[in-house]
Amino acid sequence: MGLTGLEIYKHLPKTNCKECGSPTCLAFAMALASGKASLEDCPYVSDEAKEALDSAAAPPIKLVSVGTGDHVVKLGEETEIFRHDKRFFHPTGVAVIISDTEDVAAKAEKFDDLEFDRVGMHYVTDMVAVKCDSGDAGKFKEAVETVAGITQKAMILMTEDPGVMEGALEAVADRKPLVCAATGDNFEKMTELAKGKECPMVVKGNDINDLAELVEKVVGLGHKELVIDSGARETSQVLADLTQFRRLAVRKKFRSFGYPAFAITTKDDPKEEIVQAGVYVSKYADVVALKACEKQQLLPLLSWRQNLYTDPQKPIAVEAGLYDVGEPGDDAPVYVTTNFSLTYFIVEGEVESSRIPSRILSVDTGGVSVLTAYADNKFSAETIAEAIKKCGLEDKVNHKKLVLPGHVAVLKGTLEEESGWEVMVGPREASGITKYAKDNFAGGVK
Amino acid sequence: MAVEIFKEKYRGKVGEVVLGATKDDGGTRSHTITVGGETALPFLHFEGEIPNRPVVALEVWDMVPEWNPCLEQYYGDVYNDPGAWAKKCVDEYGADLIQVRLKGADPDLNDHSPEDCAATVKKVLEAVSVPVMVIGSGKAEKDNTIYNPIAEAAAGENLVMGVAELENYKAVTSACMANNHVVIAQSPIDINICKQLNILIAEMSPAMSSRIIIDPTVAALGYGIEYSYSIMERARNGALQGDKMLAMPMYGNAGFESWRQKEANISEEEQPGWGEQEERGILWEATTAMAYLQSGIDILVMRHPEALKVIKGNIDELMKDNSY
Secondary structure, eight states: OOOOHHHHHTTSOOOOOOTTSSSSHHHHHHHHHTTSSOGGGOTTOOHHHHHHHHHHHSOSSOEEEESOGGGOEEEEOOOOSSGGGSOOOSOOEEEEEEETTSOHHHHHHHHHTOEEEETTEEEEOOEEEEEOOSOOHHHHHHHHHHHHHHOOSEEEEEOSOHHHHHHHHHHHGGGOOEEEEEOTTTHHHHHHHHHHTTOOEEEEOSSHHHHHHHHHHHHHTTOOOEEEEOOOOSHHHHHHHHHHHHHHHHHHOOGGGOSOBEEEOOOSSHHHHHHHHHHHHHTTOSEEEEOOOOHHHHHHHHHHHHHHTSOTTSOOBOOOEEEEESOOOTTOOEEEEESBHHHHHHHHHHHHHTTOOEEEEEEOSSSOOHHHHHHTTSSSHHHHHHHHHHTTHHHHOSSOEEEEOGGGGGGHHHHHHHHOOEEEEOOSSGGGHHHHHHHHHBTBOO | OOOOOOOOOOOOOOOEEEESOOGGGTOOOSOOEEEEOOSSSTTOGGGSOOOSOOEEEEEEESSOOOOOGGGHHHHGGGTTOHHHHHHHHHHTTOOSEEEEEOGGGOTTTTOOOHHHHHHHHHHHHHHOOSOEEEEOOSOHHHHHHHHHHHHHHTTTSOOEEEEEBTTBOHHHHHHHHHHTOEEEEEOSSOHHHHHHHHHHHHHHOGGGGGSEEEEOOOOOTTTTHHHHHHHHHHHHHHHHTTOGGGOSOBEEOHHHHHTTSHHHHOOTTTOGGGOOHHHHHHHHHHHHHHHHHHTTOSEEEEOSHHHHHHHHHHHHHHTSOOOO
8 A cells, every 4th residue: 555666675685586486676576566466475574574564555544344244344444535536445334323221122123124225226224333321231231132133233332331341242242243432441441351352342532632542552452453433422523533533544644543433423303313424424434323213314324325435437337228117008108318327317317207107228338428428339329229129128118119318319310220110309408308208298109 | 642633734715705785785685695715625624714604595486396295384385476485485494595496487387588587586585685596497598588687677686696507608697797696607517617617707707706606516315416526525625725716605406406306205105115205305305415515515505494404403513613
């Protein structure tokens, strides 16, 4: 990460022994810098050099895993301040809090069902935080066991009393829960518990200065699987602290903040809570814990997380093929567009608001928009004709008409020849579809 | 251990734009609203000034809109009366300002005449004392005929008028120039077009360069929001780094875009996996608005009164000082 060949070269033996397979130490350094070789290949590298290179090569924010098996949640290892500079990598873990004083089993069942299918993707509320409000170690342990019995998802154990933590952690240590949290008062005992069970742990300070100090102490005790929390709870201060964590870790390689960050909501109204959590998802929280547990509340938050963590360099595509809007009969109109998801969903929204059941043929253009695909010959008479055949359109409708985006009206003639279908030129912009549909298809395709 | 706080040093600043005019300045508003003026990224009070809080508008149409039935209970009694509608938005729902969308001017809908449009705007100006924004029907050819009559009828009020687009910016810009209004410059999620359009408007009249509001086109949550979000982050970074042609306050129709989407509208019966519809719709809109606050928006246009309330609460929280 970030080291140049010359910087690496300084730490190598400079004997040009060739045993690593490279002709010279400098060539080896260059190969290391580009990720084509491993330091292991050099038999003579000193331990000091190894440590220096390892730590320089470590990502600015450590990767920390919570949970096990298919339900492991990976946090951290982010490298950017802005997603447009590259991308964000590990989506914020969204944790629903269950208090040990409420109906634990009922909320756990409800939590486990907070999964959504939307636009061909599956969203999962991936973490559950069991919180000790009773102050009773027995009750907390029972709540933790109940939750563990109902859901396989990654767990967070929330109590600052090591005496209360111990029994609960013992019960579910094999699930690799996130221990939450070590503070200035309890960190020695809490670190011993978490480290003993090889479980990740939240370190919570009184403010960011206090946190930096506390992280050093915990690391000094030999535990490095950490998640950090400045202790701030006011939205504005949390935003500032999360921003400092990210900037100092990425830009200054400030080690004490080189861990995933934890945030927790304070709002009691679920709508306010979702918006507060949304701020933390936007700005650098790696875990957000919240109480809201209704489908209509989590769906918007998880959708935002999904959107934010997409790769901005990559056009997003929907699967090419034939889509139904409403329940189209065999006289329903057919619209042709590309498989660039933004284009597709806008077209779909407009077709839907025409309230005329229809079909949309999404042609594989490699996920680019109508005009770009046309310019690249990916949205051509040939590709469209092929898509018509491939999806068996002929057997699904009782007519042979399709609507082409107005921007590529020029394709009409060749497409009609190529496909044998009658081409109707639709509006240039999707926003014209509703009216176009009402004018042309009010009584089905004639 | 004292952590060395990381502050970006910027040489630029977002320009301030005043919306509305009081009696002293030839208008009839009870107060004006100033937007912009930031010298820091959104709500990072620790590294610069956020002198003006983002403001939230509600929208009034000049025709009965085909909105989700859940909005009936809030607006149903005023759908037919833009003045009463605007008043309700301000008095009962706490809108900072009003946007009049002259959808009824659309030749394919009610085809309201330019005079009708001007009369609607006058009616709203009489009904409320907050600053007013006015946008056309979305059909450029028709809209070009309504800007002048409106700008003249409301001369002195310092309206915000839109939208100017790269292909069609002259009519609305000259209407604003001649009558001292502010113009909304809309670009299709494209930072280069955004900048180019601002340059063209400034070329028409240097005075207009401090009377531009950027509409970068805000997509809804789930429908390209991340594109708009990143374009806005880039634009705001550009502004702070000294690019004057990006240094305008930003604006977006979060309500309009969100409520076009299936996620806001589909009933729980039809889509049981997504939960209760109205709260889902409110949060679809509020989450969209939240994201744009985080990418630098200065004027949000919302729809559901509950979404507006939640977002105003969020702005209150975010405006608290967080300097170290």
